Amino acid sequence: MNPVTVYAPATTANLGPGFDCLGMALDLWNRLDVTIPASGQASAVVEVSGEGEGELPADDTNLVYRAMRFLFDEAGLDPPPLHLRCENRIPLSRGLGSSAAAIAGGLVAANHLSGGPFNPNELLEMAATIEGHPDNVAAAVLGGLRLVVGDGPQLYTVPIDVPEDIQAVLLVPDVRISTEDARRVLPDRVTVADAVYNMGRVGLLVAGMATNHPEYLSVATEDRLHQPHRQAIFPPMKLIFRAARDAGALGVFLSGSGSTIMALTLGREMTVAYEMFEAARITGVECKLLVVSPTPKGAHLEARPE
Ligand code: HSE
Secondary structure, rough: OEEEEEEEEEEEEEOOOEEEEEEEEEEEEEEEEEEEOOOOOOEEEEEEOOOOOOOOOOOOOHHHHHHHHHHHHOOOOOOOOOOEEEOOOOOOOOOOHHHHHHHHHHHHHHOOOOOOOOOHHHHHHHHHHHOOOHHHHHHHOOOOEEEEEEEEEEEEEEEEOOOOOOOEEEEEEEEOOHHHHHHOOOOOOOEEEEEEHHHHHHHHHHHHOOOOOOOHHHHHHOOOHHHHHOOOOOOOOOHHHHHHOOOOOOOOEEOOOOEEEEEEEEOHHHHHHHHHHHHHOOOOOEEEEEEEOOOOOOOOOOOOOO
């Protein structure tokens, strides 16, 4: 049989104030090729190239395969033997949704192989169950900029238009930060003043994007709930934020739980990237830079020519 090919996007979560409830897909993709060998046991052989090569598991414990198993179980189907080839371009543990992409890619592939029993919202619910937070997976499964709100097991998700030509400058440090570690530094309680600060900014961010007022993003990407605490595990943040703003970024924030710092821009991408890189260099942060567009597309099967 022909391999099933699925692309799954990188994603950024929070966008500053929208802790655990905003996610946006980025035009940077992992590719997954799935074949069903003619014979074999219901298990997986996984080949990984690119990001995570020699590091991510090559067997049943691989997250892509676990997501596929999850869907087969939900569908009440016996999983077939599988051969997975993962060509990864999304850096790991940098706040760019590598695990959300693995889950979304695995679910889309398994849904196709099962005859498509689940709709995209059902795939999202499965993805959120596997991942634990819905923000990255909402964007990875459905694409675009998404508000996602959980009410018990029910997820409400709303697509938000992004003004044309907005670009994302990503400063991707060599240093990794696990989401688990980055959540451990957060306080259990916040003040009403800080909650109000963030609520207003999430509203402003959504309204600014949807009504094409990118100038709101300067204020609308500020946050008091998580970034000030995470600064303790990644002190250069502050200087790199200031460099991005001074260079003309619309707004700047920690991508998800970090370590990537993301600036949104309308023009001046190279200046913003250069100044962020300089600030990183001064603070001793080794990093690479990427400039990517938001994408309206989520994880999808490769369209084959007719
Ligand atoms: N919103 C999460 C956090 C990261 O900031 O911890 C992505 O799920």
